[in-house]
Amino acid sequence: MLNALLLMKQELAVVAIIFILLILKLGKDRSNVTFLNIVNTLLLLNVVAGFFWNSEGVLFNEMFRTNPLMILEKNILSLGTLIISMQSYSWLKTHKHVPEFYILLLSTLLGMFFMISGGNLLMFYLGLELSTIPLAAVANFDLTKRQSSEAAMKLIISSAFSSGLLLFGMSMLYGTTGTLIFSQLPAALNGSDLQIFAFVLLMAGFAFKISVVPFHLWTADVYEGAPVAVTSYLSVISKGAVLFVFVSVLYTVFKPLAGAWYNMLFLLSLLTIIIGNLFALRQDNFKRFLAFSSIAQVGFILIGISGSSQLGSTSVIYFVLIYIFSNLAAFGVVILVSAITGKESISDYKGFYKTNPVLAWILTIALFSLAGVPPTAGFFGKFFLLMAGAAKANWMLITIAALNMVISFYYYLRVVKAIFMDKNEQPIERVAMPLMPRLALYVCIIGIIATGLVSYVYDYIHSLTAPF
């Protein structure tokens, strides 16, 4: 009994926080500041507790399984959620529905945990739904803005459509194999046409969630309309969770179809990188810009996955960790600026360095890391991804990816140029940094630099991943 509870410790912790918040909400009125302090303490405890009492095991007839790698993935997500929560302090301080915001956000986190741990297509699907439906409600949290409702509507419709594809694929998979359990599926896959078709549908469902190119149309609009904190959660945490599951599902469950999915990944990654980059070139809204840049980043991750080796899964998890730090640092600055001044376009950031030198440097380091400039971790992340992809000796793919990195330098550095060199009559005024966002931003910056330079991080992840 105790052992079973320990195996599910992270899920239980999140459920406990959700219920504590619910009870606090129903109790006497509390000011937003006390509430935010309570929540952030609880989330911090959640992250810390995630590192202790680790064990490995299977529960409920393989519907729930856990091992050190999954625990690490969940810890990464919890840490990211804590950082976002601390960054959105200024925005939430004046918001009317703080407890509800956290209840919904943590429900999605719970869904991601179950999705990562799911050893069964049914649990995987439930986790996926739990991690997207409440997000649509959260995307609507700028309750007075029409754009925010539009974002929520688009998110729920596109996720319903992708769930439809996913379910159709799953039902055909179940029809042809007779099992939903991950550990029994590989033996039952024989590569017949119907199974390949089912797999294509599943792949399309995944591609929707991580916004790979032919399925990316919702991304920019949703990112632009949703509140910035939700946008950063969408682009970092929920994408990261689906990527973790995507790698493990492709590498274990669909290993017999490896030949088929290599070709798909090849095509999808090329399209994703090129189109993501080309659209990012001409964006002026900061959130749209980061949306397209995150699409391009997913393209690089797909190249890493296509390597189908242990290096592949290690580099993907490593890159997601770096991506969380760098993207959250960039978003953190945007959240602060947008909460206080309401400005969200890149041209507003001209002359940003004059008024806010610290924030300008943080944003610059984050953008360098996203672009992959050497001393930052982003360089090592992309380097390992391309290394993993190169194992297949498909030089055309690697060359095009490397060339696209050059293009991405242009648009990331364009922002840096606007911050440091361009003159502006009315620059963004000085933005005060409360303690919590400041701490969160410093954690991100330390993360960006340390994950690249301290080789222990990469080695630790490598020691946990299974050989292909």
Added chain:
Amino acid sequence: MEASAIIFYAIAAFILGAGVLAVTTRKIFRSAIWLLFSLVGIAAMYFWMQVEFIAAVQIIVYVGGIVVLIIFSIFLTQNSGKEMPKTNWRKILFSTLATLFGFGFSYNLINEYSFTPSTQAFNVPIKEIGRQMLSPTDHGYVLPFEVVSMLLLAAMIGCIVIAMKSPEQKAAEASVTETEVHTTGGTVTIISKPEIVEEV
């Protein structure tokens, strides 16, 4: 042709016919009713396959719940009685082609795959289904059940937050309505409320 095969094709034709009417009719309310018929047809199909429990669930959830919800939301939107604009022939042509392709493609795939018919009779009492759904032991489904309940809790809270209006908003709306009526001077005008986007 056997009698059961004839019944099967009759039910299938009913489902497809109602489905086609649901997407082609130009009045949105009728479209919802045709959808209702289509879903009842699917329930009939489950009865034909002798899976009574799933048929009952189909009727309770889809016919009783979802279609009623759709009809409610149609009533709440404006212009629900008006005819929708005519679709042009190009859209009709391409959607027909897409449907035919989808049908042909999946029919071909499923037809080629040699399914082995099950030898076991499917005869599970409802009591057993209920017990297994809440059983924590092997092959029990208590974990998904609990996850679904968390999902419903989250969905409910999300809906309440979105739909709830703060006291200030209500007051603002009331004052707007009053002034508008005064300025129009006697003529009754319908003031369009801001649309509320609802999540289901």
